[in-house]
Amino acid sequence: MERMNLTGPCRAASSRTWAVAAQGLVSRGSLSWTPPGRGAPSGPPSPGIARGGDEKEMPSCWQVGAPAQAPLPPGYPMARRESCPECPVLFPFQEHDIETPYGLLHVVIRGSPKGNRPAILTYHDVGLNHKLCFNTFFNFEDMQEITKHFVVCHVDAPGQQVGASQFPQGYQFPSMEQLAAMLPSVVQHFGFKYVIGIGVGAGAYVLAKFALIFPDLVEGLVLMNIDPNGKGWIDWAATKLSGLTSTLPDTVLTHLFSQEELVSNTELVQSYRQQIGNVVNQANLQLFWNMYNSRRDLDINRPGTVPNAKTLRCPVMLVVGDNAPAEDGVVECNSKLDPTTTTFLKMADSGGLPQVTQPGKLTEAFKYFLQGMGYRPRCCATHHMLPTMTGDSLGHLHLSLPSASMTRLARSRTASLTSASSVDGSRPQACTHSESSEGLGQVNHTMEVSC
Structure with missing residues (x-):
């Protein structure tokens, strides 16, 4: 059932049309840039993501949101976009x-399908919804440069969305396997051919299970804070005891944040404690928490x-913050995946929610992950904005990204590089690869990334 349908140009947008108010968002019109061998252009380049020869000029409007402002709290309503006569919302x-098959799913679609490109499908962690989990990340300015080239599909677990009605007494919450089995209905409803999944915690588990059951629907996965292990009796007893001595929001916080963050009781922890208690229906959350x-x-x-080992067939980027509660689980998950298609990103100073505390670094890594699947940054002038890879005597790879907003990541090879030349139908062969300004070369390798 569609609740809202927004179409038309910016100047005729509905009063309920919203655009991203990013953290510290600034107008790109203030940037100056001159392509090599050219005079200064009238405006900045228009980087994006293009697949093969599918390239598209970006609109000339670069004011993509509100002026620079203080970071917004998690789940804060998005600001209305200013009218623009030259481009659509x-x-x-x-x-x-x-x-x-297992009940209704609340889904939020941002943007519109872009040809044959996959949708970016997100699934949040337990205790959160898509706003609390992903708003900071997807509202980050550099992430907007990616998402305007893909349709984004945010999935809320049953009963976890803002304003959800409480489930009736005796309601059986879907199992984790059933939650995964609900996703093909979403893919089919919107006509997506396949998706790139981004999941956190419980959502990462659901997306991994989805990729195992329906591998042809998944082109790539970004799994943050995933724990591939079920709870043992000791863990189960500890969870039960914690539930008796702590409120549900405080119990969930121990799953979301590192012990250091909880002891420090940072503003972020306080904000999430309040939001989990006030925004998410507590009875519904308890059912999801118990099932997870x-x-x-x-x-x-x-x-x-x-023998007959099952694993994820698509490229996977595992992400975890240092000292995060899920660190051991993510490390173990890395040991169970195919090393030729897996990247492990351990982020310093990011705590339990790297997509909230370090959206810039995560966006940078996500761009590189997309490049490995056959997508590449594109500016409106030439290919000179492509990243370059250089090696040193210690066998480390360094990725230089010319974008003014990007830093450098040091990537250490953990497997030898081998060539890959086959392509599976209309979908690019899944692999990670380096790119130079002279062309695209494909190689399969595993990387462990520290940033």
Whole structure:
């Protein structure tokens, strides 16, 4: 059931049309840039993501949101976009309730499908919803440069969206496997051919299970804070005891944040404690929390380690903050995945929610991840903005990204590079690869990234 349908140019936008008010968002019109061998252009370049020869000129409007401002708290309503006579609304959103075999799913669509490109499908962690989990990340300015080239599909777990009605007494919350089995209905409803999944915690587990059951629907996965293991009896008893001595929001916070963050009781922790208690329906959250803690082991093994090993067939980027509660689980998940298609990103100074505390670094890594799947940055002038890779005597790879907003990541190779030349139909062969300003070369390798 579609709740809202926003179309038309900016100047005729509905009063309920919203655009992203990013953290510290500034107008790109203040940037100066001159392509090599050219005079100064009348405006800044228009970087984006193009697949193969599918290139598209970006609109000339560069004021993509509000002027620079203080960071917004999690879940803060997005600001209205200023009228622009030259381009349509960049980030309209539509809310839908999708029928699935296991009940309704609340879904929010941002943007519109872009040809044959996959949708970016997100799934939040337990205790959160898509706003609390992903707003900071997707409202980050550099991330907007990516998402305006893809349609974004935010999925809320049953009963976790803002304003959700409480489930009736005796309602059986879907199992983690059933939550994964609900997603094909979403993909089919919107006509997506395949998706790139971004999941956090419980959402990462659901997306991994989805990719195992329906591998042809998933082109790539970004899994943050994933724990592939089910709860043992000791863990189960500890969770039960914690539930008796602490409020539900405080219990969930121990899953979301590092012990250091909880002890320091940072403003971020206080904000999430309040939001979890006030925004998410507590009875519904308790059902989701109980189901997540009764999950089974994710049935994956590294190829070659056991007979008929099952693993994720698509490229995967694992992400975790240092000292995060899920750190051990993510490390173990990395040991069970195919090393030729897996990147492990351990982020310093990011705590338990790297997408909230370090959206810039995560966006940078996500851009590189997309490049590995055959997408590449594109500016309106030439290919000179492509990143370059250089090596040193210690065998480390350094990625230089010319964008004014990017820093450098040091990537250490953990496997030898091998060529890859096959392409599977209309979808690019999944691999990670380096790019130079002279062309695109494809190589398969595993990387461990520290930033």
